[in-house]
Amino acid sequence: MAPPWCWQHDAGIVGLALVTFSVCQVAFLLHPPEVYMDEIFHVPQAQRYCKGHYYEWDPKITTLPGLYIVASTTFVPVLRLITDHACEAVPLRLLNAVFSLITMAVMVALLRRRMGFNQAAAHAATMWLYPSSFFFTFLFYTDPGSTFFVLATIWLVQEAAFETAVLASPGWRVFAAALTSAGAIMFRQTNAVWCAFILGTALLQQLQALSPLTLLTVPRFALAIAANAGPLFWGLWPLLVPLIGFAVFVLANGSIVVGDKDHHTSALHLAQLAYCAAAAASMHISVGVNEGAISTATLRDFVVFMKRRCASRSRIVLSAAAAGLCLVALWKCSLAHPFTLSDNRHYTFYVWRRVLGRSVLHRCLLLPVYIYAAWLVLSRVTVVRSSLWVLMFTVVTALVLVPSPLIEPRYLNIPVLIAHLNSPQRSAKSLLSTALACALVNLVTVWVFLEKPFRWPDGSIARFMW
Structure with missing residues (x-):
């Protein structure tokens, strides 16, 4: 039987990802667009920090100043060795290219615990091409840095946990993870929930080493943490520091949002979970392989x-009740933020207008697709992770996404990537098929953004983007 992996295929997938990245990066450098969309806030704020004006703040910015601190204190000083224009928009955008490349390396390191280097590199390269994450590599946004710091925290904590089953005392990796955890929160406040998830999964791993736990023993899991809180938290206490600091900030600020609070209120947007399941499942679509999302074998497993x-x-009653609750969620908790309804520069404007927002019936008819997508993603994660880990991941994903009334594909990036980084090894053919599709989407998206601008009625330039 031929092995499912071949180094030529692995190298081809990595090469495809790097070529796609290079083409898009060169296109942005040769035809740099004007400061655009959220960049109109981020770039001037970074430039204030470059000048040392740390107390000048744009009240429209909703995130903490992590992006501007990193840009002004580390990235720009290095660039100033090359150019006097280091704190202008085009050079600042290169910071996210650096974050993106390091993120792929972190994903390789995360996967190396379960597979060989070649396979890990191919898996990571495919996930690196995930379109809504890849696109913002070339703009001065918070997303690439946010993703890097969250995944780096996961890697550091996992590496620390692999050294010993139960951490007797925090090692350097735990302290480093506390720093990256703080960085994650400074780039995006909702990352505090992911940092709590990382701490929770580390506690779960330590408890599993002491006593096997399953989904049926959730109360025992909570009791076990309470009973062993001292020794368990002693090895991980640095991870509590950024979480406590964030809690103090929220109490003092009265909200997790820094500025523009009127347009960034919380809501009950349960349909976000359906969108997340569909986005994660889309990365499993492969042509001509049994493990693909729409293959005969996968459909047969779903029927079973x-x-x-x-x-x-x-069980029929429970399943019908669950389906009924999902229908109610799609009916009553599918929200359209004013930004979604009014901004025709985003692809979500057209998705809502032509599919999701046409009628309640259109939304509800998609329920079987969402159920299938959720089953596909979670069934594959359970091959690698315990049922308790999957439950924690699902709850945390809901805590991050459901309060947001705004439909933003980039908000789904971290849960989608974490789900795939904790899924079984895939064949080279499956990965290559997915990588090719993502590369094509990325090239078209970047081309449309750069080469197909249009004008709004006021004469300003507008561009299509995620």
Whole structure:
């Protein structure tokens, strides 16, 4: 039987990712667009920091100043060795290219615990091409840095946990993880929830080493943490520091949002979970392979799963009740933020206008697709992770996404990437198919953004983007 992996395929996938990145980066450098969309806030704020004006703040900015601190204190000083224009828009955008490349290296390191280097590199390169994450590599946004710091924290904590089952005292990796955790929060406040998730999964791993736990023993999990809080937290206490600091900030600020609070209020947007499931499942779509999202084998497994859900009258009632709740969520909790309805520069404007927002019936008819997508993603994660880990991941994803009334594909980046980084190894053919599709989407998206601008009625230039 031929091995499922071949180094030529692995190298081809990595090469495809790097070529796509290079082409897009050169296009942005040769035809740099004007400061655009959220950059009209981020670039001037970074320039204030470059001048040392740390107390000047744009009240429209909603995030903490992590991006501007990193740019002004580390990246720009290095660039000034090359150019006197280091704090202008085009050079500042290169910071995210650096973040993006390092993020791919971190993903390789995360996957190396479960597979060889070549396979890990191919998997990471495919995830690196995930379109809504990849696009913002070339703009001065908070997303690439946010993703890097979250994944770096996961890697550092996992490496520390692999050294010993139960950490007797915090090592340098835990202290480093506390710093990257603080960095993650400074780039985006909702990352505090992911940092809490990382701490929770580390505690779970330590408890699993002491006593096997399953989804049926959730109360015992909580009791075990309480009973062993001292020794468990002693090895991980540095991770609590940024979380406590963030809690103090929220109490003092009265909100997790820094500025523009009127347009960034929380809501009950349960449909976000459906969108996240669909986005994560899209990265499993492969042509001509049994493990693909729409292959015969995968569909057969789904049918078997549904039959088990309906194996008895009680299970039928529970499944029908769950489906009914999902329908109510799609009916009552599919929200359209004013920004979504009014801004035709985003692809989500057209998705809402032509599909999701046409009628309640259109939204509800998509329920089987969402159920299938959620099953596909979570069933594959459970191959690698315990049921308790999956439950924690699902709850944290909901805590991050559901309060947001705004439909933004980039808000889904971190949960989608974490789900795939904790999924089983895929064949080279599957990865290559996904990578090719992502590369094509990325090239078209960047081309449309750079080469197909249009004018708004006021005469200003507008560009299509995620």
